[in-house]
Amino acid sequence: MRLFKRDTPETTQQDSTDASPQGGTLPSAALADIPKDQRGGPYEELEDGRFIVVGRNIIMVTDATHLVDSGLWHEVQYASWDARTRQFRLVWSQPDRPALVGKTISDNPQSLMEKITHRVDDTIVATRRFVTSTGASVAATVRRRVDGELFSAVVTSGPISDADQEKAYELEAKLREELGMDS
Template sequence: MGFFSPRPTTAVRRAARSHRTDTVLAQAPLVTSSGEAWAFATRAELLMISAPGTPAGQGEAESRGAPAVVVHREWADVDRATYDTESNVIRVHWVDGDEPTPLTLDGRRSVLPQVLRERVQWSVVLAEPVRLPGGGSARVAVRRRVDGELFSQVIGGDDVDLTDPEVAGAIDAAEARVRNAAGLPA
């Protein structure tokens, strides 16, 4: 392993440039079963690009697949992320309930986990856990987009039944409280 950090191939850099909205704060190569993959964290979003068929250690001309954007989501779409230092895997959990996205880092030192954490925390202005009738739980939050726009989110599991008037009432009340505290209309 050399002194210099690895760089994505020209094709991956070009794909990243065409999909990102601002400057890259951190980037890291990812371990995949086939090809090259990179995660990019910008002020506004998380981007993951994969270039299938790029043999490890081969030149850029050896790429057999066009880079594809696998993840392109703003920070307010991230519910949370966990980083397992033993396996070197960041698991990104989404507010919409999509399957968590694993980012397996290649073992080199990277600031990606720290930047990812900082960007998610920056996007959360206020959050309140909500105990629901029947024992369930949810969270309501006021989140921030990179342009400063504030909006509210309700994050709950599959077991949250919004057709239940008591559950809907508890969530609505909590959402009104956090919106009011953030200066948003309730």
Template sequence: MIFGRRSPKLPPDVGARLDRRDSPLAHAELTDGRWAVAAAGALVVADADGVVGRYPWHTVEHGRWDGDAGELTVAWVDGAVTPLVLRPVEHDPARFTSTLRERVQSSVVHTESLDTPGGAFVRVNIRRDENGGLLSQVTVQGQLRGDDAERKLIDDLERRARSAVGLAT
């Protein structure tokens, strides 16, 4: 059996800067000297001086690994926020990326979706935040028409999703 190179250990000075709730499940050293940490409740970016960014999993839409570029792009549910681009030192950070995927998916409790008559794809995710609370998120791919009939379809979709998990509608 051939064993691959193990990921470097998280430096103690970086680990000491993490909040107690952010115990690492997986981590990746980044080319800029920072570290990306996949913790139970959030993606954390830190260095020896402290936490640079903390992103609860329910705010992450998805991560996309580009092996050719050596980049992991993290997109947010709020599409208006610029994606986070991480450049791991390791050329195939499989453990880190699979942990990121698992944590994002674990925040999704229920999903409903539809194609609107105008051609947009609408998804409502019910997700669990890091404190255990449930919330609904509506995301759209494509262009919405913005008319009353379309708004009613989307409102009904969100109502169905919320009702399915016992949230107020």
């Protein structure tokens, strides 16, 4: 598969490296570290020299020379991008895994954000939500791993009370029951 190249003042001729429509040339050494079956998706360069690369089954972070981090799509909780600051943020489903944060070089990573949203949404089977009296959002979600196995998780947008935590776990159990999952 071929990634697309955008001509910029620094990169005006086609070469053997692949590039994103918006965000600089992916260095050959970094590209060589990306599994061949995961190439072809959009990517964006961050100001610190890292690249966010969308693969078929995984999202990857590279620097100029090699793959730095990666995760399967079901491991991604969400990604966001702030147009005013160009800040990209990817939050992992695992609460103790640090978020991936950086400023994009480009001012419109639309292709990257659309593909991330699509890939993450493809893993979501069902979600039930409620908002606590303090305004925190609580979501019980069932997602599908790349191997087809279903799993559930409860995610909150902030601290919640013990009573709301109990309500969240009850919501998760009800959702699992609705989908015929073993408790």
